[in-house]
Amino acid sequence: MRRFMTTLAIDGSTLEGGGQLIRNSATLAVLLRKQIAVHNVRANRKPPGLKPQHVAGLNLLREISNATVTGIEKGSQTFTFHPNAVTNGEYLADPGTAGSITLLLQVSLPCLLFAPRELNTRIADSDVNEIQPQNSVLTLCGGTNALQAPQIDYTQNVFLPFLHRHLALDGIALSIVRRGFFPHGGGRIRVQVPMRSTSLPAVNLTERGDVTSVRGIAYVAGTLPIHLAQGMARTAERVIMDANTGTARIEIDVIQYAKDRAGAGIVLWAETQNGCVLGGSALLDRKDRPEKVGEAAAQELVRNLRHGGCVDEHLQDQIIIFLALAKGRSNVLSGPLTLHTRTAIWVAETITDARFETKELEGGQVLISCEGIAYGEHPEVTLAHIEQPDVSSS
Incomplete structure (x- = not known):
């Protein structure tokens, strides 16, 4: 029997109401195979609507997940995104501008980390556990050091070390092929993304140390x-x-x-x-x-x-998706919550079953707690990747 999915409506003007809401919504939709319809896209920006960078990111996810989409074009203030199974492989994204490369990485990295094992031949159920994971490769173009986004050096020296040390995400290899700056862009990076076959561990980071x-x-x-x-x-x-x-x-x-x-x-x-x-x-x-x-x-x-927090104001919102996906209860001490972080939490709770708590402490610190969904705890090979037996003559 064919299963019909409900489309989740998302108001793009909520809280921060910018590109981050769009990226996180689409990324989580891909991971959870949920259909979304986003309206009021970037309503809190002038001009509103999708910019070339957002279009490039959404089209990258469309390709990664073989999604059916509408409204993915410059200036659009509404779009729909209906993802299918994620496939690992080699992908290219180029907005044709100085748009941030690191934001393209943010939207695609979580999806490729959990890309299902790819099957190109007929297999029996008993062989599923013997399939070896394959790496994906991203080639991302635009600005490596762009306005209103993490610079590539921040991603290399702050964001990726966090994933490695606290989420056991090893093997992500980022190389800068060419730098690109505003307004011309022209930068290029290559990122090798290993597939993870188990859920992420909970993060407990409450003592910063000297x-x-x-x-x-x-x-x-x-x-x-x-x-x-x-x-x-x-x-x-x-x-x-x-x-x-x-x-x-x-x-x-x-x-x-x-x-x-x-x-x-x-x-x-x-x-x-x-x-x-x-x-x-x-x-x-x-x-x-x-x-x-x-x-x-x-x-x-x-x-x-x-x-006195363990993460800075920019890392705060970037880790929310990973806390939502992790297994168990995470606790991370931060400084005051940014609007980006509050928006990321809203998106995560809207699309997933993860639940967050934030507690203000003395001195302006905030304890971010999350009961994650243990995404990837039971990895499966999706039917989209298995050649089904021909039963027409049976």
């Missing part, structure tokens, strides 16, 4: 002079030292990237004795002095360190 080191990069590219990066690094180091963060080890590399595209910025990250990594970053605008940019990145890092 800061052991602060590291970072200050960079320029194109014809911008190296002294701009030196000014950013020098000022950032001074701000961190003056803030008495508890570490005497500060190492900020000054880097000159390729001459064929212009851009500049700084990314900082602090590591603690309990395996926490918190970041701060900023991009250099033409009208900014490098000292101002270095100061902004350092102040962001210092602000998050002073909050």
Whole structure:
């Protein structure tokens, strides 16, 4: 008997009402094989509707999950997304702009981590457990160091280490083929994504520990002079030292990237004795002095360190999907909740059976708790990947 699925309506203007709501909704819809219809897309932005970056991300998920979609086009304020089974493989996404590469990674990584085993031949049920998982490969284009998104260096040094240390997600290999900056883009990364055959462990991260080191990069590219990066690094180091963060080890590399595209910025990250990594970053605008940019990145890092949490304000919302998918109860200590995080929690509770609690503590800290759904606890090979026997003559 054919099973009919109900379409879940999602209001894209809820809370933060931006692109993150779109990405998280589509990602969880793919993982849980739920049909969604999103209206009021990016209603809290001017102009509203999908931008090329969102279109590229949704089309990437469409390809990964062989989804049936409507309204996936620039400017659209409504769309539907009806996913099928996820297939591992090699995928390319290119918005044709300087849109953030790391946001394309955010939307696709959870889906490919749990891609089902791929079967190209007829198999018996008894052979299912002997199938070896295959890696997927993502080629993502656009801006590696883009506005209003995590810079690729943050993803490499803060986000991915969190997945490795606290969620046992090993083997994710990210390589930067070419840097891309606003407004021209042109960046490219390749990411190898291993398939996970078991559920994620719960995360218990409530004791940050002392800061052991602060590291970072200050960079320029194109014809911008190296002294701009030196000014950013020098000022950032001074701000961190003056803030008495508890570490005497500060190492900020000054880097000159390729001459064929212009851009500049700084990314900082602090590591603690309990395996926490918190970041701060900023991009250099033409009208900014490098000292101002270095100061902004350092102040962001210092602000998050002073909050006393185990994750910074940008990592907060990025881990919500993973906490929702994990097995058991997770507890993560953070600073004040951002609107992005509250939106990510709303989306997770709307689409999954995960349940979150947030408790404000003294000093502005917040304990984020989640009872996850143990996604992947019983991995199955989907019927879409199995050649069914011909019973027409029987």
